[in-house]
Amino acid sequence: MKRNTLTLLTGGVVLLIFVAMLFGYQVRKTESAVVTTFGKYSSTRSEPGLYFRLPWPIQSVHRFDNRTRNFAKKYEQTTTRDGRILMIEVYLGWRVTDPRIFLERFGGDLDRAESNLEILLRAAQNSVVGQHPLSDFISTNADELKFDDIETEMLAAIKPRAAANSGIEVVLLGIKQIGLPESITTKVFERMKAEREQLVKQFQGEGAAEAIRIRSEADYERDKILAEAERRATVIKGQADAASAAALKTFEQDPELAVFLLKLNALEQSLKERATLILDTKTPPFDLLKGQPELPAKTR
Amino acid sequence: MNDPHHPPAQPSSPQPPPAPAGPGSTPPVPLEDASSQALAEALRSSFAIVKVIMVGLVLLFLGSGIFVVKPGEVAVLLRFGKPVGTGAERLLEPGWHWAWPYPIDQPVRIRVGESHTVTSTAGWHATTPELEAQNQDPPPRGFLSPEADGYTLTADGNIMHARATIKYRISDPIQYTFDFANGNEILTNVVNNALFYAAARVTADDALYKNKAAYRDLVLERVRQKVETLQLGIALEPSDVETKAPVDVREAFEQVNAAEQEKSKVMSDARGYRDEVTRKAVGEAQAILSSGLVSSNRIVSDLAAFASYFQDQLPYYRRDPRLFENRLLTTTMERVLTNAQDKFFQPERIDELRLLLSREPLKREVPATR
Numbered sequence: 028m029k030r031n032t033l034t035l036l037t038g039g040v041v042l043l044i045f046v047a048m049l050f051g052y053q054v055r056k057t058e059s060a061v062v063t064t065f066g067k068y069s070s071t072r073s074e075p076g077l078y079f080r081l082p083w084p085i086q087s088v089h090r091f092d093n094r095t096r097n098f099a100k101k102y103e104q105t106t107t108r109d110g111r112i113l114m115i116e117v118y119l120g121w122r123v124t125d126p127r128i129f130l131e132r133f134g135g136d137l138d139r140a141e142s143n144l145e146i147l148l149r150a151a152q153n154s155v156v157g158q159h160p161l162s163d164f165i166s167t168n169a170d171e172l173k174f175d176d177i178e179t180e181m182l183a184a185i186k187p188r189a190a191a192n193s194g195i196e197v198v199l200l201g202i203k204q205i206g207l208p209e210s211i212t213t214k215v216f217e218r219m220k221a222e223r224e225q226l227v228k229q230f231q232g233e234g235a236a237e238a239i240r241i242r243s244e245a246d247y248e249r250d251k252i253l254a255e256a257e258r259r260a261t262v263i264k265g266q267a268d269a270a271s272a273a274a275l276k277t278f279e280q281d282p283e284l285a286v287f288l289l290k291l292n293a294l295e296q297s298l299k300e301r302a303t304l305i306l307d308t309k310t311p312p313f314d315l316l317k318g319q320p321e322l323p324a325k326t327r
Numbered sequence: 328m329n330d331p332h333h334p335p336a337q338p339s340s341p342q343p344p345p346a347p348a349g350p351g352s353t354p355p356v357p358l359e360d361a362s363s364q365a366l367a368e369a370l371r372s373s374f375a376i377v378k379v380i381m382v383g384l385v386l387l388f389l390g391s392g393i394f395v396v397k398p399g400e401v402a403v404l405l406r407f408g409k410p411v412g413t414g415a416e417r418l419l420e421p422g423w424h425w426a427w428p429y430p431i432d433q434p435v436r437i438r439v440g441e442s443h444t445v446t447s448t449a450g451w452h453a454t455t456p457e458l459e460a461q462n463q464d465p466p467p468r469g470f471l472s473p474e475a476d477g478y479t480l481t482a483d484g485n486i487m488h489a490r491a492t493i494k495y496r497i498s499d500p501i502q503y504t505f506d507f508a509n510g511n512e513i514l515t516n517v518v519n520n521a522l523f524y525a526a527a528r529v530t531a532d533d534a535l536y537k538n539k540a541a542y543r544d545l546v547l548e549r550v551r552q553k554v555e556t557l558q559l560g561i562a563l564e565p566s567d568v569e570t571k572a573p574v575d576v577r578e579a580f581e582q583v584n585a586a587e588q589e590k591s592k593v594m595s596d597a598r599g600y601r602d603e604v605t606r607k608a609v610g611e612a613q614a615i616l617s618s619g620l621v622s623s624n625r626i627v628s629d630l631a632a633f634a635s636y637f638q639d640q641l642p643y644y645r646r647d648p649r650l651f652e653n654r655l656l657t658t659t660m661e662r663v664l665t666n667a668q669d670k671f672f673q674p675e676r677i678d679e680l681r682l683l684l685s686r687e688p689l690k691r692e693v694p695a696t697r
Contacts, residue, residue: 201553234591303671
């Protein structure tokens with residue numbers, strides 16, 4: 028009896044698995060599913076879980092990944108409002124929101140859905156870019172830039188079109204790259220070179236002019252400092268002269284003696300070093316030689 | 328030992344006694360019984376084997392639910408496709424785990440420990456792995472092809488190459504895995520977008536040389552904002568942004584840099600001259616002032632000393648002025664004549680005196696140099 032119970036249990040489990048596989052299907056967290064009966068739509072399952080179905084070929088289950096997928100359109104040429112030709116590539120994130128419509132419209136084929144998205148994206152991109160001048164894309168004035176606005180406008184343009192009769196929601200959109208046609212890049216290079224040459228000249232001129240200015244200022248400052256020092260030194264000397272005037276009262280007692288002493292002092296000071304004197308007999312003390320017997324001239 | 332549930336079978340009716348075995352005779356065996364017994368035995372054995380196999384399969388089935396979450400991974404268990412648990416409980420940490428076997432449960436492993444890297448796919452020039460390894464650029468062609476060469480447009484309408492390498496970790500495995508079919512691809516395009524967004528608002532000179540950090544910060548901030556808005560479930564790590572001038576115009580940019588450096592050097596030299604001249608002038612001014620002070624002190628002190636001398640000599644002078652003058656004059660002449668280097672005496676009879684003087688040249692002062 029015990030052996031029979033185990034056997035029955037085992038058989039029951041195997042049978043249950045078989046029946047579950049035949050009559051049930053799972054919808055994963057990342058999926059949504061459409062059930063068709065003899066090819067006709069029956070139901071949609073968007074929540075994960077285990078669901079009942081009639082076995083094939085009566086019912087079929089079509090599963091779709093409902094996560095956000097990445098898609099980028101080709102790098103294509105377009106024109107701005109001010110007639111500038113731009114190359115632009117836009118990417119977007121999309122996901123299946125209505126699997127029934129998605130199945131009916133594209134047969135569940137992701138490539139077909141993305142081809143359709145590319146057409147819609149091209150139309151949205153050309154329409155939005157055509158409403159903006161180039162300065163909305165690139166500008167040294169950050170207030171002029173409308174990078175985010177352009178992306179938002181493109182998303183707003185494509186979103187309802189993608190949702191209508193496609194079962195798709197475009198959840199994000201961004202500019203992947205912006206460029207210029209090949210022939211224009213040559214012109215840009217030429218302009219860039221010319222601008223750099225101009226900058227080289229500008230820097231050279233600025234450097235020389237600035238150096239001259241700094242040096243001139245330095246010379247002026249030096250002269251100013253020295254002149255100020257001279258002025259102050261003169262003032263100090265003047266103050267000294269004024270202070271020494273008090274001594275003159277002493278000399279007033281006998282100006283002749285004072286002058287005589289000053290002369291003597293000046294004489295001695297001026298002939299202190301490396302002096303060459305030419306003297307005659309009138310000069311004391313050589314006046315003593317006057318009237319004496321003639322002597323041979325003796326020098327040194 | 329008897330089974331109480333299965334008491335030994337008792338003969339319900341009297342059976343004929345077995346025939347006595349005599350010499351030269353064998354007991355008769357019924358052929359049907361033997362074959363039935365063999366068949367029954369074979370069936371019992373087969374059934375036992377099948378049961379063992381089935382039990383083994385059941386055990387194998389149950390055992391197949393054991394799985395390992397490796398270090399650096401977490402796992403989410405899907406039961407009939409639905410995540411088991413709520414919030415943080417949904418994440419299974421590294422270690423051994425058991426789940427009902429497929430198709431009931433299904434573990435989804437997510438690598439969260441390692442750092443992932445994405446590199447922008449737009450904005451960089453065409454290159455080859457060999458050139459990249461040697462850090463070399465392709466030769467200049469005079470143009471850039473939109474299909475092959477990536478580049479960005481800067482705010483001043485110039486062209487530059489830019490490349491970002493973004494590192495990240497998965498911070499929310501549920502969001503990263505279950506909301507996006509390929510989060511890596513979306514992040515790559517977000518990084519591409521950030522390169523162009525940031526380039527559109529900086530000048531080429533800034534992004535390439537003067538303020539590369541500002542450009543890098545703009546790119547990374549844009550990526551951070553987008554990642555946050557899209558709820559990609561990742562945490563960004565320190566990343567890098569490179570910029571490079573197109574090879575066709577790089578020399579022109581380098582010349583500008585050289586000119587700018589030269590300008591800085593010329594100005595730096597001029598500032599050095601200014602500092603030197605100013606310091607020297609301040610020193611000279613100090614010397615002039617000192618000299619003035621010394622000179623004024625000397626004037627005052629000399630005059631005071633002379634006045635004192637005058638006062639001392641005045642009584643002697645007044646006593647006999649002529650004698651006094653002659654005495655002082657003679658004494659002074661003695662000192663003067665003693666100190667004089669050359670002395671010539673001119674006798675009265677010489678009418679004309681011609682002197683050839685040879686003087687030492689004066690020392691030239693060295694002028695201040697600029």
